[in-house]
Amino acid sequence: MDTQRMFLAIFLSLAILLGYQYFFVPTPPPATESIVASSPENGKTEGKSVASAPAPVAAASLLATAPAGASVRQGREIPVTTSLYSAVVTESGGMLKSFQLKNYREDLAKDSGEKELLRPKNGDNLPLNFSWGVEPGTIPPVVYVAAPIKEEDGGKVLTMRGKLPSGLEIVRTMRFGDQQYLLDLTIEVINTTATPLQGAPYLTLDNRPFAKESSMVFVGPALIKDGVLEEIKATDLKKGSRSFTGKISWAAYEDNYFLCGIVPQTGDQHTAHFSVQDEDRVTTVLAGASDVIQPGQSQQYSYSVYCGPKTMAALKSAGHELERSINFGWFDVMAKPTLYLLKFLHGYVGNYGVAIILVTVFIKLLFWPISQKGMKSMKTMQKLQPKMAKLREKFKDDKQLQQQEMIKLYQTYKVNPVGGCLPMVIQIPVFFALYKVLLQTIELRHAPFFLWITDLSAPDRLAIGFDLPFVGGIPVLTLLMGATMFLQQKMTPATGDPTQQKVMMFMPLIFTFMFLNFASGLVLYWFVNNLLSIGQQYLVNRQETA
Structure with missing residues (x-):
């Protein structure tokens, strides 16, 4: 009898202890290695931490995925039309799937259709994929929920909201002007967890050649770093990827006539990384410095995106020295x-x-x-x-x-x-x-x-x-x-x-x-x-x- 009572007491004690741990003690975050962006200034990891704040949770915790067996909602495709172009934005990743220029044709035939700047193949990533705290492609794209498009100041505004299983919430706002090829992208990262999070922003471009025929001048990525124009031929990237760190005015993919590029609006220093994924698909990753987001707080990142023709008037109107993409080399004068x-x-x-x-x-x-x-x-x-x-x-x-x-x-x-x-x-x-x-x-x-x-x-x-x-x-x-x-x-x-x-x-x-x-x-x-x-x-x- 005494033995039975002893086992019963042990059982009740364990039940009370486990119940208390489950219902009243918050689960500590997993202790994994932090993934932060390298500081553009010295190449070392750097975070914007607060002195009295507890240590931030490793950004690798953002790798958490939905529970096994959970259904993943299929994102819709949202068309956006202005006087200059017709675009398609996907809720899956909030990315651009199509961008057709109304004033330009695919080829000389009048029935060839509007010029399409995006030519993804099955399995390709799409432009404007955003990730925070983890390298692009490490986790599946966020499936956003888009609000109805609003008309504001002669343009259109599309707001999309998504949440990672880890508790990180991302709000994307895209503003499409009616008379310009430059669109504004604002991304707000909200920490809805109870612990600080540390990470860096990454915005990605994926492009294939704009035309089937090869260019006689230049096809590939380009950027302005610290006031200097750099052009890298896509064929040269097959020998190895290239990275540039400093004051990035813009990073883009271009050919003779067209350009798709990102203009960072927040942060003084960025890293632009260019690589070739397969035969002719070029990936451009623009990474910012690492930030620490406190519980219940948010961090905002702003970009401008240019997808359009390389006309001097359109590029100068867009600003940010984009007109320098029209490069005549030694004969520029x-x-x-x-x-x-x-x-x-x-x-x-x-x-x-x-x-x-x-x-x-x-x-x-x-x-x-x-x-x-x-x-x-x-x-x-x-x-x-x-x-x-x-x-x-x-x-x-x-x-x-x-x-x-x-x-x-x-x-x-x-x-x-x-x-x-x-x-x-x-x-x-x-x-x-x-x-x-x-x-x-x-x-x-x-x-x-x-x-x-x-x-x-x-x-x-x-x-x-x-x-x-x-x-x-x-x-x-x-x-x-x-x-x-x-x-x-x-x-x-x-x-x-x-x-x-x-x-x-x-x-x-x-x-x-x-x-x-x-x-x-x-x-x-x-x-x-x-x-x-x-x-x-x-x-x-x-x-x-x-």
């Missing part, structure tokens, strides 16, 4: 004035092909005096060829004396032996500047000229009912350009030795092959420039023979 002139003339003539012709005439007039002097110098050099041949023969065994006599001959007739080449050398930077403009200016995308030239940003091809090997249609404008270059060469006085002259005869053929796949706008410039040069050479030849 000459290229941007040329771009402004091209757009100015288009405002009057309404055709970019005609505007290119007018720009070519303007540049030719600008260099007319230099070209005129160079052509006259070459004409004089042609007349001196017999005298120069005699000097070469006379002093063939003494090269130094031969050079001295040549210099005396030049001085006597007041001619510069390189005077004929100087105009071409001076115009080369102008050519490359215009080349950059015509290749990167979105205004020329799908811009028609006349007849078969329906896209000045694409090679010219005249369809003949069947495809020719390697070229498809007939490159009429390119062949005309080669013909005018040959005619110009025949009219230009020959000044070199016979071997050099024979080599130069191949230049029109070489240039014709080079220009076969160039933008027809650039070929048009070179063709018109050749015609003007032929006219100028004709005048010089006529003056010399008069």
Whole structure:
């Protein structure tokens, strides 16, 4: 009997102890390692803690998931339409699934549909996935509940609220302006638990190329860090991911004509990490500094997001130095004035092909005096060829004396032996500047000229009912350009030795092959420039023979 009473007493004591622990003592958080963002300033972990506050709970506790067997609600897809674009936002992750530009088509065909900037494949992550305290992709995306879209200040506001199983609550607010491609994203992280939480914010972009065809200029991520523009080709990322820490003005994915980018609005220092996930999907992760959120408190993070065309007007209107994504490199000083002139003339003539012709005439007039002097110098050099041949023969065994006599001959007739080449050398930077403009200016995308030239940003091809090997249609404008270059060469006085002259005869053929796949706008410039040069050479030849 005493033994039974002893076991009963032990049983009741355990029941009372376990019951008290269960009903009256709060469960302590699991002791796991904290995952915090590296400090952008020194590369070490850093948190904004309060001196009298208890130690923050490790952010790894946010990895808690819903109980096994619990049903996960499928998020809806919410369409948002403005005057410039149509977007689709998913409740699953609050991410962008589609972003179509109303003023741009997929390709030249009128029925090709609006330009889609997002081309995710099955299983891809979507842009604007936000996570706090844990690396992106560590936990499944939050399934938000979206409130009805509100109209505010001429735009639309979408608010979404979601909660993690750990007790962390996230409120996303997206503001879509009606007359701009820049949208605002505000994310509020609320700590609904009884303990402090420590973590860093991560906002992610996932992009595939905006177009099926490859770009001739640049495709890949870019950013401005500490005032310096950095561009990383997507092909280079396959060799290894890249990270940049500092004052990040924006981080984006871009090509010739379009850009999707994030502009951080809160925090002075960020880390932008770029990587390639598979064949051509580029992931951009923008991470901020670590914060500590006290129980019942919240932390707010603000971003701007640009998804749209790389037009100077739209990018400057968006601000944040986004216009620097239009990068002409070394030729920026000459290229941007040329771009402004091209757009100015288009405002009057309404055709970019005609505007290119007018720009070519303007540049030719600008260099007319230099070209005129160079052509006259070459004409004089042609007349001196017999005298120069005699000097070469006379002093063939003494090269130094031969050079001295040549210099005396030049001085006597007041001619510069390189005077004929100087105009071409001076115009080369102008050519490359215009080349950059015509290749990167979105205004020329799908811009028609006349007849078969329906896209000045694409090679010219005249369809003949069947495809020719390697070229498809007939490159009429390119062949005309080669013909005018040959005619110009025949009219230009020959000044070199016979071997050099024979080599130069191949230049029109070489240039014709080079220009076969160039933008027809650039070929048009070179063709018109050749015609003007032929006219100028004709005048010089006529003056010399008069």
